[in-house]
Amino acid sequence: MSEPVKLIGCFGSPVVHRAELALRLKGVPYELITEDLNNKSELLLKHNPVHQKVPVLLHGDRPAICESLVIVEYVDEAFDGPPLMPADPLARAAVRFWASFMDKECRESMWMALWTDGEEQAGAISAAKANLTLIEGQLPDGKxxxxxxxxxxxxxxxxxxxxxxxxxEEIAGVRLLTEEEHPTLYRWAREYTANQTVRQCLPDRGRLLAALAPSRDIFVSIAKTMSAHK
Ligand SMILES: N[C@@H](CCC(=O)N[C@@H](CS)C(=O)NCC(=O)O)C(=O)O
Structure with a gap:
């Protein structure tokens, strides 16, 4: 019998979605343990003592696996099913590069574009849109x-x-991804969210909006802190 797979997650997290989707695409049955991040469980603290964050993957009695993209790669390698990584080492290196670009430069510029104002926001909007153009450029032609x-x-x-x-974007009142400026990426976003397997683990839009909207001031203050540390 296969060893049980458990995912420690929480509602509405884009990084938990990454891990869940990898499991679903590989056809791996798993139990989702939903964490209250305001009152972290002993299970989470025991298995991710370094960052104390979700997602965390537990596969049988093996040591826990932390960090969403590390989990996605582990799931890809440890289980049968359709490959998530390209076969070619150079193509694998490229997707790792762009994934890291997403989590660093792209995410930071998008955050500043959404939650700052004035000149700083104008600069961040340009940077975020330029980063989206770079990501869009990674979509293979005709795919x-x-x-x-x-x-x-x-x-x-x-x-x-x-x-x-x-x-x-809706909470901030700012548009970054539009069909006019990034038609291919915009179409990809539509295809992605319409995919049957993705939909099984995508948090409900209305519920997510209701959960995130009250934190607007917190998002603004995080952007201020990021700006001060630049
Ligand atoms: N780089 C990490 C980010 C993990 C992360 O930030 N998780 C959030 C949920 S979206 C969390 O657990 N936050 C709790 C905290 O910061 O205390 C990954 O990709 O897994």
Whole structure:
């Protein structure tokens, strides 16, 4: 019998979505343990003592696996099912590069574009849109997904653009991804969120909006702190 797989997660997290989707795409049954991040469980603190964050993957009695993209790669390698990573080492290196770009430069510029104001915001909007153009450039010609005909590692890594960003845009009153400026990326976002497997683990839009909207002031203050540390 296969060893049980458990995912420690929480509602509405784009990084938990990454791990869940990898499991679903590989066809791995799993139990989702939903964490209250305001009152972290002993289970989470025991298995992710370094960062104390979700997602955390537990596979049988093995040591816990932390960090969403590390989990996605582990799931890809440890289980049968359609590959998430490209076969070619150079292509694998490229998708790792762009996933890291997403989590660093792209995410930071999007955050500043959403939650700052004035000149700083104008600069951040330009930077965020330029970063979206770079990500868009990674979509293979004529293909629906970054992974080609199917969802792959990079689709999972940039999935925050497809579902979460639009909700943040609504709360902030700022548009970053439009059909006019990024037609291919915009179409990808539509295809991604319409995918049957993705939909099984995508948090409900209305519920997510209601959960995030009250934190607007917190988002603004995080952006101020980031700005002060530049
Ligand atoms: N780089 C991490 C980020 C993990 C992360 O920030 N998780 C959030 C949920 S979205 C969390 O657990 N926050 C709790 C905290 O910061 O105390 C990953 O990709 O897994």
């Amino acid at each position: 629906m997904f970054f992974g080609g005909d199917t969802i792959g590692f990079l689709d999972i890594a940039v999935s925050g653009i497809a579902h979460w960003m639009e909700i943040f």
